[in-house]
Structures are given as structure tokens and as C-alpha cells.
Amino acid sequence: MTTVLSVNLNKIAVLRNSRGGVEPSMLKAAAKVVEAGCGGITLHPRPDCRHVRPQDVLDIAAWLPAGVELNLEGNPFAGARTGYPGLLELVERVRPHQVTLVPDGDGQITSDHGFDLTRDSARLAPVVERIRAAGARTSVFVDPGSVGASAAVAAGISRIEIYTGPYAEAFAAGDCEFAIAECVRTAGDALAAGMAVNAGHDLSQSNLGAFVARVPSVSEVSIGHALIGEALYEGLQRTVQRYLAILAGSR
Template sequence: MTLLSVNLNKIAVLRNSRGGHEPDIATAANTCIDAGCGGLTVHPRPDMRHVTPSDVRTLAGLLRGRVEYNIEGNPFAGPRGAYPGLIELAREVRPTQVTLVPDGDGQITSDHGFDLTRDIETLKPVVAAFRELGCRVSVFVDAGGEGFAEAAAIGVQRIELYTGPYAEAFAEGDARKELASFADTAQRAQRAGVAVNAGHDLSQANLGTFKSAIPGLAEVSIGHALISEALYEGLSKTVKNYLDILS
């Protein structure tokens, strides 16, 4: 079964908009775990617009031995204020997986992946550093990309497909072209020995179609849509809805 990792960033965004501690990210994490999710994702950024290093540490103690812990981020974004950098956070909390994303402060959300062919030598030392910490390494990529054998050779174990273009095409009524591209990319990665995750703008409406097109899909990371839908149906019920789709 494809693992559902719930991204908790939007819980932190809501909390940060008011200050204080509500909604409580630890309570949200426990609710998702009790509902049956297989993992939790956070994406701390140097500008700390949502999940903070303190949240990352709190969740590490709460999740250990219960579900997978996936930390996303740009490994080339250096320390800034209370943000120690992605590698240092991983050294502190030892997540199950790190997902390397080429994002910056100017992006509202992640909107593209690494080019493995172009970026492979730049990624090589940071992949080695995370592997040395015992983290599974996933790299955020676009559909249609190349370089999966080279990525496997430097220690990349998974890719995460950036599914924003698929979600947009699905909403417009015809995602067949995008699905074919995603399926082809996934198959080429899997043949190179790299497992496939996916995330970005996946929702209850479009997830089932995507999963059916990608045999062997290892994991989906879903945050914005899931938390938005939970405003209407409740967090526990929404997590269970996604698990039903994935099963």
C-alpha cells in the first residue's frame, strides 16, 4: 500500500498567523497518527514562515517508533537565525527520510524540482552527508526528468514527483498527457532502482486517478488539500478518507 505522509505545515501557518500555540502541531500529529497515517512531513524554511526548528524537534520525540518522519528542505540554504540548516536539523533529529527541494524565500510554495542531470555533482556531497546520518534520501523532481541511474549511483534512494502540473490539468478536465509523462518518469526511475514518491496539490478528487497510473507508488505527501478538506470534515475523518483511496 502507498504510504500516506501528512504534511503539517498548514497547521503551523494557522498558528503563526495569530501567535501562541494554537492550533497545536503535536495534537494535530497525534490525531493523524491515531487515524492511521504512515508518516508525517514537515518543511522548515530559513524564514520560518510555518514549521520552525522547535516544531521539528518536538515532532521527532513524538513520532519516534510510531510512524515515518519526512523532513523536506533545501540542503543549500545555510543557517539563518534560529534555523540551523537542513543537515544540522537532520543530525539532531535523525528523520526517516529527507526530501531535498530547490526552494527559496521568494517561492510561496515549492514549484519545481532538481534537474538530476545538471545538479548531480552538486547534490553528491549532501546526499552522502544525509546517508551517513542514516536518513533515506529523496529528491524532488519534475516529470520528464532524466539522470535516475546517476542519482542512484550517488546514493539517492527515492524521487518525489512534483505533481502540481498533473493537479492543474486534472482540475481543467483532461490530465491524460500529464499522467502519461508521470507514469513514464516513474517507470524509468524504478528501472534505475529508485523508488517513487509524489506530492503537491494532490487531493481526494485527483489522488485515486494518479495512484492508478503509477504502479509501485511508494509514498504520497499531502498537506494543503488535506488540511483544507479537514476544515469541513474534521482531521481524523479526512486522513481516513485518503487512506481509503490509497487502499
């Protein structure tokens, strides 16, 4: 099977927000990654609006070409506040293809743990029904090694997203056998229950190939932080050369 790449654009918004204004443009960035061939755009608007904002979600959803999926991530239990209407309210307005539920709190710099499907699926069921009514499928962020897919299926959840942070850390340290085995275990539990498997967090060019070679039938990977960082390195030389050419041409 072909694994879909969904590009997370949150880091573009972080850079824009650090300066104010509209640059770098979220829409221009989305257009570039779609032009390059990605199959999806991932956006994770948080209640404090520290990176992707609700207006970014509205703009990209209105622009998104046919055949490219929009994946919205967030905590469905984080309440609305000034500037943020709530995840489910955004879902109902933009009607994305997929909603990935993540139990992150305001104090987290980034997502660092998942829901417990055995414990949390019943609580998530009304949320999933509301998402389904908006025409989207539901994926739930889970820890590697966790099981409980049967409870998730009963709640109407159709996918999991395996949190791959521990795997990436172990890979960088040179010994990822236990970490990858935990991901395989969780993926196997989900596939046996009829669910699809997504994955994301700290996946990169160095560790992605080994991951998809070992974890069976990964439908989608969501990659942002590493991809944007790698793009900076790979594009800096060419960009500097273009500036130098402009200066040389002006003399």
C-alpha cells in the same frame, strides 16, 4: 503494493503563526493524523520560519511513535540564519527516516519545481552522504517528465518525489492525459534504475485515486494543503454543533 500516506503539517503551523501562541498545536495535530492511521509525518521547515519551525521538528521527532516515519523536506543549499540552523544540521540532530531535497528559494510561496537529476546529482552527492551518515534515506523532488535516475543512483539517492502540481492542475481542467503520462515516464525511469517513487503537491481526494492507478509502484504520497482544507470542511459542521450544544447546556 500499499502506498504510504505522509501527512504534511505545514498548514497547521501557518494557522498557529498567524495568531502567535501555541494553538493550533502541532503535536496535537500530529497525534490526530497518526491516530487516524497515516504512515508518516512530513515537515518542511524553511529558513524564514514562516510555518514549521525548527522547534516543531525537534518536538515531533521526540514524540513520534515507532512505525511512523518522519520526512524532512528542504533546500540543503539554503544557509543557516537566525532561528534556522540549516536543513542538514536539523537532520543530524533529529535523524529522520527520510530527507526530501527541494530546490526552493525564499521568494517561493510553495515548492514549484524540482532538481534536474542529470545536472544536479553530482552536486547533491556530498549532501546525500551526510544524510546517509545520519541514518536517513534521500528523496529528491523532480519535475514530471524528467529523467536521469542513473545519475541519481550513482550519487546515492534512493528515491524521487514527483512534483504533482501540473497533474493536479490538468486534472481539475478536465484533461490530464499528458500530465499523467509525464509522471509515468519519470516513475518508470526511476524504477528501472532501482529507485523508489514518491509523489506530492496538490494531490487531493478528487485526483489521488486516478494518480496511483496510473503511476506504477508509488511508495509514498505526501499531502498537506488539500488534506487540511478538506478536514476543515468535513469537520466544521460537527464543531459548530458542539459549540451550540455547549451554549444550549449553559442556559
